[in-house]
Amino acid sequence: MLFDSHAHYNDKKFDPDRDELLSSMPENNVGLIMNSCSSLDEVPLIFDICEKYPFVYASVGIHPHEVENVTEDDMTRLKEYAKNPKVRAIGEIGLDYYYDFSPRDVQKKWFARQVEAAKELNMPVIIHDRDAHKDCMDILRDCNVSEAGGVFHCYAGSVDMAREILDWGMYIAFGGTLTFKNSVRPVEVARYVPLDRIVIETDSPYLTPVPHRGKRNSSLYVHYVAEKLAEIRGMSAEEIENITYENAKRCFKME
Ligand code: NI
Numbered sequence: 001m002l003f004d005s006h007a008h009y010n011d012k013k014f015d016p017d018r019d020e021l022l023s024s025m026p027e028n029n030v031g032l033i034m035n036s037c038s039s040l041d042e043v044p045l046i047f048d049i050c051e052k053y054p055f056v057y058a059s060v061g062i063h064p065h066e067v068e069n070v071t072e073d074d075m076t077r078l079k080e081y082a083k084n085p086k087v088r089a090i091g092e093i094g095l096d097y098y099y100d101f102s103p104r105d106v107q108k109k110w111f112a113r114q115v116e117a118a119k120e121l122n123m124p125v126i127i128h129d130r131d132a133h134k135d136c137m138d139i140l141r142d143c144n145v146s147e148a149g150g151v152f153h154c155y156a157g158s159v160d161m162a163r164e165i166l167d168w169g170m171y172i173a174f175g176g177t178l179t180f181k182n183s184v185r186p187v188e189v190a191r192y193v194p195l196d197r198i199v200i201e202t203d204s205p206y207l208t209p210v211p212h213r214g215k216r217n218s219s220l221y222v223h224y225v226a227e228k229l230a231e232i233r234g235m236s237a238e239e240i241e242n243i244t245y246e247n248a249k250r251c252f253k254m255e
Helices: 018-023 040-052 072-081 104-121 133-142 159-167 185-192 219-233 237-251
Strands: 002-007 030-035 056-060 087-096 125-130 150-152 171-174 198-200
Touching: 002 198, 002 219, 002 237, 018 040, 030 040, 030 219, 030 237, 040 056, 040 072, 072 104, 087 104, 087 133, 087 150, 104 125, 104 133, 125 133, 133 159, 159 171, 159 185, 171 185, 171 219, 171 237, 185 219, 198 219, 198 237, 219 237
Parallel strands: 002 030, 030 056, 056 087, 087 125, 125 150, 150 171, 171 198
Antiparallel strands: none
């Protein structure tokens, strides 16, 4: 059974066939899905999806792209939303210096605040880090993220950086980028990370794995990530599926 640890089914790209697609997950060996949140305005639709599909869980959080106009009231709203029993993580939160859609000092402020909120709520974090490794690690270290735990989504850092993340008790997530032809560093990291700390994801509708790269992604393709990992680790895809399923359940405290 597969656990897609990061997907965005509230995305409008799923409007035409969201129900058809999600209904087909159990018969396609997808047992659990974590729907990641980017802005609090998405939460009502995410909760609707979670209510309809028992195998879909949710995070709540504000993505670095969306933090420019965040206020203290939003933090109160976030903590209210986190009381929903389907919410199992705070995310996706972090820094994005590739797009820089929000000023960097604003990104850093609300990233740290949301890590603190996760600790307060006793929930793991889902980290988005794009071209911001140093600041991201500095903030997580300063905030004692080990008290919250969580996962680095679509991990793009080095083996050295992974070592510190693992020391904090966190998980490393691999997605479609692991299957790309030019993927050197993720493969290196995938060889290094202990088996009990790896989770897999799609980031649907984005980052579609080979051989469907370029098309809309869905959890139906998460098995390609498991197969690539199995090849890297010299194991069967089924073993990787089962291990990553249990890991994600542990990461999101579903046991
Ligand atoms: Ni995402």
